[in-house]
Amino acid sequence: ISQLNIDRKAIDEYNRHYHRLDVYWHPRNKNISLSKEKTVLRIFDVISKENYEKTELYNDFLRKYHHYHIMTMYLYNKTNIYGFFTFTRNKNDKPFSSEDMVKMELISKFLSNRIWNSLDLEHLNFINGNLIYQEPNNMIGLLTSKETEVLDLVQKGLSNRQVSNELFISINTVKTHLLNIYRKLEVSNRTELCYKINNI
Numbered sequence: 001i002s003q004l005n006i007d008r009k010a011i012d013e014y015n016r017h018y019h020r021l022d023v024y025w026h027p028r029n030k031n032i033s034l035s036k037e038k039t040v041l042r043i044f045d046v047i048s049k050e051n052y053e054k055t056e057l058y059n060d061f062l063r064k065y066h067h068y069h070i071m072t073m074y075l076y077n078k079t080n081i082y083g084f085f086t087f088t089r090n091k092n093d094k095p096f097s098s099e100d101m102v103k104m105e106l107i108s109k110f111l112s113n114r115i116w117n118s119l120d121l122e123h124l125n126f127i128n129g130n131l132i133y134q135e136p137n138n139m140i141g142l143l144t145s146k147e148t149e150v151l152d153l154v155q156k157g158l159s160n161r162q163v164s165n166e167l168f169i170s171i172n173t174v175k176t177h178l179l180n181i182y183r184k185l186e187v188s189n190r191t192e193l194c195y196k197i198n199n200i
Contacts, residue, residue: 010065017061017168036076039108040101043070062088071096073104075112082116142184150177155194 032046043052052058062068068091075083087104089096143151146167153163160178164171178190187193 007065010061014061034074034081036109038105039074039076039112040104041072041074042096042101066090069093069095071100071104073108075108075115077112077116143181147177147181147184150174151181151193151197154178154190155197 032041034041047055062070067088069089070086071088072084072086074081075085087096149167150163153166158166160171160174163169163174167174182188182193185193185196187196
């Protein structure tokens with residue numbers, strides 16, 4: 001999530017608590033249909049108004065910051081969605097129109113190539129459907145942002161429960177992130193993990 005006329009506090013809160021609930025825009029969501037010709041969606045293309053207004057994401061986060069109408073523009077390379085921009089409007093504002101969508105689709109086609117061609121493609125890879133930057137000779141680049149957060153706290157000596165409390169995620173989610181970290185960095189426990197990280 002990027003800042004443009006959005007409270008910095010809202011961005012921090014979204015990144016810490018709500019990004020995991022924001023599943024509506026994920027390309028693997030079975031309710032969305034995307035192609036290179038259809039690169040823009042509005043929230044009510046994905047979920048009914050009634051169900052949307054019952055979601056935790058809307059009630060605990062979006063409404064708090066006066067966001068209601070949402071439109072997302074996806075960025076494509078030749079084979080994958082590699083990013084997106086989300087736009088919001090207040091409930092009292094005019095909803096995003098079909099004309100808005102057509103304009104955004106044109107912008108998406110233009111930006112998709114421009115942005116993709118400007119990236120350091122040598123160190124970008126799709127891992128489990130996510131675009132990951134892998135720094136040269138640095139295994140940390142294999143990790144997602146959430147896995148990196150878990151790793152940082154584990155290195156500080158926090159227990160699974162402490163990591164869970166710090167990141168507002170369940171202990172099972174912490175364990176899942178740790179297993180993914182072990183697999184990606186080819187270690188089998190915390191001791192090996194910390195040793196390997198300190199000797200990269």
